[in-house]
Amino acid sequence: xxxxEFVVLGTASQVPTRHRNHNGYLLxxxxxxxxxxxxxxxxxxxxxxxxxxxxxxxxxVTHFHGDHSLGLAGVIQRINLDQVPHPVxxxxxxxxxxxxxxxxxxxxYRETVALTExxxxxxxxxxxxxxYTLEAxxxxxxxxxxxxxxxxxxxxxxxxELLARHGIKGPDVGRLRRDGELNGVTLDDVSEHKPGQRFAxxxxxxxxxxxDALAEGCDMLVIESTFLDADERLATDHGHLTAAQAxxxxxxxxxRHLVLTHFSQxxxxxxxxxxxxxxxxxxxxxxxxxxxxxxxxxxxx
Numbered sequence: 615x616x617x618x619e620f621v622v623l624g625t626a627s628q629v630p631t632r633h634r635n636h637n638g639y640l641l642x643x644x645x646x647x648x649x650x651x652x653x654x655x656x657x658x659x660x661x662x663x664x665x666x667x668x669x670x671x672x673x674x675v676t677h678f679h680g681d682h683s684l685g686l687a688g689v690i691q692r693i694n695l696d697q698v699p700h701p702v703x704x705x706x707x708x709x710x711x712x713x714x715x716x717x718x719x720x721x722x723y724r725e726t727v728a729l730t731e732x733x734x735x736x737x738x739x740x741x742x743x744x745x746y747t748l749e750a751x752x753x754x755x756x757x758x759x760x761x762x763x764x765x766x767x768x769x770x771x772x773x774x775e776l777l778a779r780h781g782i783k784g785p786d787v788g789r790l791r792r793d794g795e796l797n798g799v800t801l802d803d804v805s806e807h808k809p810g811q812r813f814a815x816x817x818x819x820x821x822x823x824x825x826d827a828l829a830e831g832c833d834m835l836v837i838e839s840t841f842l843d844a845d846e847r848l849a850t851d852h853g854h855l856t857a858a859q860a861x862x863x864x865x866x867x868x869x870r871h872l873v874l875t876h877f878s879q880x881x882x883x884x885x886x887x888x889x890x891x892x893x894x895x896x897x898x899x900x901x902x903x904x905x906x907x908x909x910x911x912x913x914x915x
Contacts, residue, residue: 616644618811618911620836620873623652623659625903627840627854628681629879635659635905636681637876639836641813643764644745646671649689650762650815656685657692663906667696672741672748675706676817677759678713687720694726701728705740705750708733709758734760737824746810751828753819755853761817761828766810776804811914817876820853821863829867833912836903837863838876842890845880861891864898871912872896875903 623638630636636653638660647669649656660666670693675683683706693702706714711733718729732740734750741748746764753759772787780799782790790796790804814828816837829835839857841849849856855863857874864872874887881887884902891900901909 617642618644620813620834620909620911621663621665622875622903622905622907622909623656623663623665625875625877625905626653626681627838627876627878628679630655630681631879633905634877634879636685637817638685639815639875640665640669641764641815642669643813646745648672648674648748648764650674651676651682651817652685652689653681654684657688659905660689663908667692668698670698670702671700673702673704673706674748674762674815675704675710675714676753676761676815677707677755677757678710679757679818682817683713683717686714686717690718690729691721691723693729694723697726701730703730703732703741705732705734705748705762707758707760708735751824752822753816753824754822755818755820759818759853761815761819761824763812763814763828763832765812768810769808770801770805771808772805780804808914811911813911818853819855820850821855821859825855825863826867829863829869832864832867832869833914834871834873834909835864835867835869836873836875839874839887839891840876840878842881842886845878857887857890858894861894861896865894865896869896869898871899871901871909873901873903873909 621640624635626634635655637651638656639650641648739749750760794801812832814832837860839860840854841856843856843858
């Protein structure tokens with residue numbers, strides 16, 4: 615059975631706290647795992663969350679600030695130590711190639727795994743397969759930063775009433791789905807359009823066109839909310855968002871499930887972020903991320 619869930623490994627911004635590790639997130643998408651922004655301590659958080667190196671197929675780094683990338687060295691070495699049997703692809707801003715090189719070869723180790731480097735230089739599609747398309751969009755931060763979006767191809771959903779009306783049942787359903795036509799009945803006659811799932815990961819950024827493009831129509835939007843609105847000036851100056859700004863983006867984009875994360879150490883009550891997001895008008899499902907939480911992606915209607 616396919617599994618689609620978002621595993622939170624760390625939720626702190628620049629400084630970790632007693633209860634929040636530096637960033638780290640794993641998206642389980644059917645049989646693949648995409649690791650986002652492995653900050654310091656990610657390898658240990660993986661252990662605590664039940665995430666193995668074998669679960670990782672892609673690594674997506676938004677930018678090269680330490681809280682989003684210092685864990686790369688340990689994660690890459692663990693992938694090699696455990697001799698992960700499949701190729702692993704790493705995406706990261708091309709402008710940070712020197713930082714990636716330093717982290718990949720921070721210490722001596724034996725390379726046993728095919729790690730493909732696929733740096734991101736501009737907006738566009740990074741990978742496309744049967745179950746998803748991965749694309750990147752430029753964000754607005756003091757260093758170059760990209761957000762990531764995963765889109766499942768649209769499909770068709772069989773409608774039992776229409777199948778019964780045309781007398782199609784049992785193995786014939788599979789034949790019709792495979793061939794697109796059976797005894798003059800087409801797939802369109804007995805099915806309806808099923809939009810694919812959409813997921814976006816937006817870290818350190820001010821409001822910008824890239825944020826809106828990534829969020830548009832998402833089933834789940836994971837987005838930074840480093841500050842509360844009282845500190846909006848700080849957020850803008852340092853290239854970050856407030857909880858209210860993130861919520862307004864999600865509301866305008868029609869997001870179904872909003873996940874707020876990347877919290878400044880200055881705030882001690884997570885409920886403040888929820889209150890601010892609701893006050894900004896977001897009415898969908900809302901999660902204030904906590905370390906080691908597992909958040910299922912919402913099912914398509």
